[in-house]
Structures are given as C-alpha cells and as structure tokens.
Amino acid sequence: xxxxxxxxxxxxxxxxxxxxxxxxxxxxxxxxxxxxxxxxxxxxxxxxxxxxxxxxxxxxxxxxxxxxxxxxxxxxxxxxxxxxxxxxxxxxxxxxxxxxxxxxxxxxxxxxxxxxxxxxxxxxxxxxxxxxxxxxxxxxxxxxxxxxxxxxxxxxxxxxxxxxxxxxxxxxxxxxxxxxxxxxxxxxxxxxxxxxxxxxxxxx
Amino acid sequence: xxxxxxxxxxxxxxxxxxxxxxxxxxxxxxxxxxxxxxxxxxxxxxxxxxxxxxxxxxxxxxxxxxxxxxxxxxxxxxxxxxxxxxxxxxxxxxxxxxxxxxxxxxxxxxxxxxxxxxxxxxxxxxxxxxxxxxxxxxxxxxxxxxxxxxxxxxxxxxxxxxxxxxxxxxxxxxxxxxxxxxxxxxxxxxxxxxxxxxxxxxxx
Amino acid sequence: xxxxxxxxxxxxxxxxxxxxxxxxxxxxxxxxxxxxxxxxxxxxxxxxxxxxxxxxxxxxxxxxxxxxxxxxxxxxxxxxxxxxxxxxxxxxxxxxxxxxxxxxxxxxxxxxxxxxxxxxxxxxxxxxxxxxxxxxxxxxxxxxxxxxxxxxxxxxxxxxxxxxxxxxxxxxxxxxxxxxxxxxxxxxxxxxxxxxxxxxxxxx
Numbered sequence: 057x058x059x060x061x062x063x064x065x066x067x068x069x070x071x072x073x074x075x076x077x078x079x080x081x082x083x084x085x086x087x088x089x090x091x092x093x094x095x096x097x098x099x100x101x102x103x104x105x106x107x108x109x110x111x112x113x114x115x116x117x118x119x120x121x122x123x124x125x126x127x128x129x130x131x132x133x134x135x136x137x138x139x140x141x142x143x144x145x146x147x148x149x150x151x152x153x154x155x156x157x158x159x160x161x162x163x164x165x166x167x168x169x170x171x172x173x174x175x176x177x178x179x180x181x182x183x184x185x186x187x188x189x190x191x192x193x194x195x196x197x198x199x200x201x202x203x204x205x206x207x208x209x210x211x212x213x214x215x216x217x218x219x220x221x222x223x224x225x226x227x228x229x230x231x232x233x234x235x236x237x238x239x240x241x242x243x244x245x246x247x248x249x250x251x252x253x254x255x256x257x258x259x260x
Numbered sequence: 261x262x263x264x265x266x267x268x269x270x271x272x273x274x275x276x277x278x279x280x281x282x283x284x285x286x287x288x289x290x291x292x293x294x295x296x297x298x299x300x301x302x303x304x305x306x307x308x309x310x311x312x313x314x315x316x317x318x319x320x321x322x323x324x325x326x327x328x329x330x331x332x333x334x335x336x337x338x339x340x341x342x343x344x345x346x347x348x349x350x351x352x353x354x355x356x357x358x359x360x361x362x363x364x365x366x367x368x369x370x371x372x373x374x375x376x377x378x379x380x381x382x383x384x385x386x387x388x389x390x391x392x393x394x395x396x397x398x399x400x401x402x403x404x405x406x407x408x409x410x411x412x413x414x415x416x417x418x419x420x421x422x423x424x425x426x427x428x429x430x431x432x433x434x435x436x437x438x439x440x441x442x443x444x445x446x447x448x449x450x451x452x453x454x455x456x457x458x459x460x461x462x463x464x
Numbered sequence: 465x466x467x468x469x470x471x472x473x474x475x476x477x478x479x480x481x482x483x484x485x486x487x488x489x490x491x492x493x494x495x496x497x498x499x500x501x502x503x504x505x506x507x508x509x510x511x512x513x514x515x516x517x518x519x520x521x522x523x524x525x526x527x528x529x530x531x532x533x534x535x536x537x538x539x540x541x542x543x544x545x546x547x548x549x550x551x552x553x554x555x556x557x558x559x560x561x562x563x564x565x566x567x568x569x570x571x572x573x574x575x576x577x578x579x580x581x582x583x584x585x586x587x588x589x590x591x592x593x594x595x596x597x598x599x600x601x602x603x604x605x606x607x608x609x610x611x612x613x614x615x616x617x618x619x620x621x622x623x624x625x626x627x628x629x630x631x632x633x634x635x636x637x638x639x640x641x642x643x644x645x646x647x648x649x650x651x652x653x654x655x656x657x658x659x660x661x662x663x664x665x666x667x668x
Binding site: 089 | 603604
C-alpha cells in the first residue's frame with residue numbers, strides 16, 4: 057500500500073501547488089495562499105467524508121498531508137517565476153492526483169456499501185471538488201465545468217475500477233490500470249482538444 | 261405516504277430542471293450541467309442532513325433521486341429551445357418543490373427534537389440552499405436574497421405546519437394545507453409583485 | 465465560565481452586525497440580510513463542528529445565539545445610517561469575536577485529541593470562515609485573504625493558548641491573555657498598516 061500512499065501524497069502536493077498558483081494570480085496575501093492551497097488539496101476528500109459521515113476526516117489524523125501542503129506551497133511561491141516549467145509538471149501531477157483521488161473516493165464508496173453510481177459520484181467528488189472550492193473562493197466559475205474532459209476522465213476511470221473490482225483483479229494492479237486510463241484520457245483530450253458539448257438557449 | 265414521495269420526486273425534478281437551465285445559460289459543458297442540476301436538486305437536503313448528522317444522506321441510499329435528476333436534466337437539455345413553455349411549468353414545479361422541501365425539513369427538525377425556530381430554519385434551508393449553491397457555483401449572488409417573497413412563503417408555511425402538528429391534524433391533510441399555503445403565497449406575491457423591503461446605507 | 469459565554473455571545477453579535485452591513489451594502493432584501501447575518505455569525509463554528517463530527521451543532525441547541533443574531537440584525541438595520549459610529553464599535557466587537565472564536569475552536573480541537581497544528585487550524589476556521597461564507601454569498605473574494613493581519617493574529621493567539629494550556633495556566637487567565645494578544649495584534653496591525661506579503665507571477 058506504500059506506493060498508493062505515496063501517490064496520494066503526490067496528488068495532494070499537485071493540488072496544493074495548483075491552489076497556490078491560483079491564489080498568487082488573484083494577488084491574495086500569504087494567509088490566503090495557504091488557505092486556498094489547503095482547501096484545493098483536501099477539499100474534495102473532506103466533502104466526501106462529510107457526505108458519508110466518515111470521521112475522523114483523513115488529514116485531521118495524518119499530519120503528513122499538512123506538511124506536504126505547507127512544503128509544496130512554500131516551494132510554489134519560491135519558484136513562481138519559473139512558471140512555464142511549473143505548468144508542465146503541474147499538469148502531470150494534477151492529472152496523477154485526479155486519477156488517485158477518483159479511485160480512493162470510489163473505493164471508499166464501495167466500502168460503505170453504496171450503490172456503484174453513488175460510489176462513482178463519490179470518486180468524482182473527491183477528485184474534483186477541491187478545485188471547485190478553489191475557484192469559488194477565487195470568485196471564478198469552476199473551471200472543470202467549462203474546460204477539458206476533466207471529469208469525464210474520472211468517471212471513465214471509476215467505472216473501470218468498479219468493473220475490475222467485481223472481477224477480483226488484484227487491487228494494486230487495478231489501481232495502476234485505472235490511474236493510467238484516467239491519465240491517458242486526460243492527456244489525449246488535451247492533445248486533441250477534445251471537449252464535452254455545451255448547449256445554447258436560442259430559438260431556431 | 262406515496263403521494264408525499266411522489267411530490268418529493270416532483271420537487272427534485274423541478275429543481276434539477278432549474279439547475280440545468282441556469283448551467284446552460286452560463287455555457288457550462290455537459291458535466292457542469294449535470295453537477296449544477298444535481299446540487300440544485302439535492303443540495304438543500306444534503307446541507308440539512310449534514311447539519312444534524314443524519315446519515316446516510318437521503319439521495320445516497322435511494323437511486324430514484326439520481327434517476328429523476330439525470331432524466332430531467334436530459335429532458336431540459338433537449339427541450340431548452342422551447343424555453344417559454346418551460347418557464348411557466350418550471351415555476352409551478354419549483355414552487356411545488358419549495359413547499360414540499362420546506363415541510364420535509366421542518367418535520368425532520370421536529371423528529372430530531374429541535375426547537376420550533378430551529379425546525380423552521382431547517383425547513384427553509386432544505387428548500388432554498390440548493391438554489392443558493394446553484395447560484396454560487398454559477399458565480400451569481402443567490403437570487404433568493406434579492407427577489408420574490410420566496411423564503412417568506414417557506415417560513416409562513418413552516419409555521420403553519422408546526423401549528424397544525426401541535427393540533428394533531430392528520431399528517432397528510434397537514435401536508436396538503438401547508439403546501440397550498442406556500443404555493444399560494446408565492447403565486448400571489450409574483451402576481452402582485454410583492455417584495456420584501458431592502459435597506460440603503462445613506463445619510464439623510 | 466459565564467464571562468466566557470458572554471464574550472461568545474458578544475462575538476456572535478459582532479459577526480451578525482458585520483454580516484448585516486455587508487448584506488445591506490449588496491442591497492439584499494430582508495430575508496437575504498438575515499441569512500447573511502446568520503451564516504456570518506455561526507458559519508465558522510458550524511464548519512468546525514461538521515469537520516470533527518461534533519453533534520448537535522452549538523446554535524441548534526441554544527436559542528440564545530438565534531435571539532442574539534435576530535436582535536443584532538434588527539438593531540443594525542435600524543441604526544445603519546449612523547454607520548460611522550457603527551464602524552468603530554463594529555471593529556472592536558469583531559476583533560473580540562475573532563479572539564474568542566479562535567480560542568473556542570482551538571480548545572475544542574484539544575478536547576478531541578487533535579494534533580496542536582490541527583487544533584490551531586480549527587481555531588482559525590472557527591474565527592474566520594463565517595466571514596468567508598459571508599463574502600462568497602455576497603460574490604466577493606473573501607476579504608481576509610487580502611487585507612489586514614487578520615488571520616495571523618488568530619494563529620499567534622492560538623499558539624500562545626496552546627502553550628499556556630501545556631503550562632497548566634488557569635483557564636480563565638489563559639482566555640484573557642490570549643484574547644488580549646489577538647486583539648492587540650489586530651489593533652496594532654491596523655494602526656501601523658502592517659500586512660502580509662503578496663506575490664506576483666512575473667518574470668524578471
């Protein structure tokens with residue numbers, strides 16, 4: 057399970073960096089930056105845990121998450137001027153976090169005997185709502201509602217994860233396959249500029 | 261209780277449609293539309309349940325809500341161009357949902373032995389906070405803070421519901437009377453353009 | 465403990481007034497004003513309680529908070545035109561509330577055997593997130609992310625509170641010392657226009 061835990065921390069770090077950059081962009085002060093980094097990193101998992109009454113909430117009992125967030129926030133502030141370098145690696149980390157958090161959330165739903173559709177929803181909430189809170193606090197419409205096949209990748213990954221779980225595939229193998237699917241879909245979507253349809257309210 | 265359950269689903273459908281229309285208006289993509297529809301429909305009840313620690317939260321154990329939301333979102337996307345037709349029926353459904361959700365929330369407060377004032381607050385939260393989250397996610401000031409005698413109708417209905425409960429009026433009859441009061445107040449308020457006062461910060 | 469309880473109610477009143485003024489400024493109607501006043505006053509403590517699964521949530525079982533909020537909201541609406549007078553006293557009350565709420569939250573974290581860092585975070589969340597929700601509902605970027613050494617004062621106070629608790633200082637004395645520290649830092653910061661650094665994303 058240590059690989060999984062490491063990847064979980066990596067995802068947390070990636071989301072914290074993404075929050076830090078968004079907060080700097082909005083010219084928030086140091087406290088604001090830390091808060092945004094924090095809620096981006098743990099917000100999705102926190103909402104998931106509150107929704108199913110799963111106490112204590114993860115980051116409250118494992119300080120490694122707190123240290124990872126503080127460390128990566130300081131790091132992101134220091135190297136903020138080399139942002140082009142950051143953008144690329146951030147995208148990768150962010151996608152890794154997305155994959156991992158989707159699977160963690162889905163698995164917790166299964167553990168709680170929730171219906172597969174609800175479990176998938178929990179996975180998507182875990183992976184995406186940190187970013188949603190980040191955007192709300194920064195007074196933007198959440199970016200995942202408008203760009204990239206971000207959430208669709210999570211949903212596809214969660215469905216495959218559930219199927220492989222039913223087929224009794226080895227858990228670690230399942231983690232790796234599902235993460236790779238989510239990461240691949242997102243990378244391909246960005247490369248080929250795939251997007252979900254939008255709809256307009258106009259009369260013909 | 262089946263009439264009540266049916267009305268509850270109707271309210272859920274109405275709120276999902278209202279969320280769908282708001283999301284289309286903001287040009288969100290398909291995922292964004294579903295999320296907004298979902299939180300508009302279940303957000304108020306979810307906050308109510310989290311506030312009193314009532315687990316599991318309703319929609320997590322009854323997939324009919326999920327199906328109702330998905331179905332009505334798809335429906336609203338398909339008929340979005342006949343929006344004038346929708347506006348009128350939406351207003352009716354929305355008002356029905358408002359009445360039902362207010363009563364459900366108030367009744368749950370009573371079940372949890374909360375003070376009448378808190379029970380009424382729970383009813384109002386159940387009925388209105390789905391729309392509040394919808395507006396926050398769409399980056400608007402929540403419409404219920406500014407227009408229509410929306411929440412006042414809920415409060416009036418919840419008070420009557422509590423009084424009739426104390427008087428041991430038959431529960432189903434109580435539901436019907438209270439819902440009709442809420443629906444009537446809202447319809448009359450819109451017809452006669454009644455509004456709550458606003459206040460300005462200016463010196464004489 | 466009655467002094468503490470009194471100060472807690474004073475803080476609630478101050479936050480309710482601050483919410484009322486923000487809502488009037490946004491031209492919300494009477495219902496909107498009450499909701500904003502309410503969430504500003506109890507929002508921080510509510511999020512704290514939900515995060516640690518502490519039920520029932522305080523204001524749901526003690527109507528004094530509800531009465532204090534309703535009373536101070538009505539008061540603030542009535543005297544809104546004498547706002548210059550209000551600004552000064554509001555700042556004082558608000559700072560008192562900040563100090564008290566920080567300490568309450570930190571102490572609850574200790575009671576729940578959380579790590580000191582998490583306990584301090586709970587204190588800061590209790591003190592600041594009511595205002596964060598107020599600003600989100602009013603469609604602003606939360607002011608504490610951008611101005612004044614608001615949160616830093618809370619953090620400093622919470623750290624001292626923890627240290628004095630470890631040293632077995634008398635609880636009431638600890639409350640007084642820590643509150644005075646938080647209040648002094650904030651007053652000095654405003655007087656001398658101290659602020660936390662912000663960072664910019666620009667290339668040299």
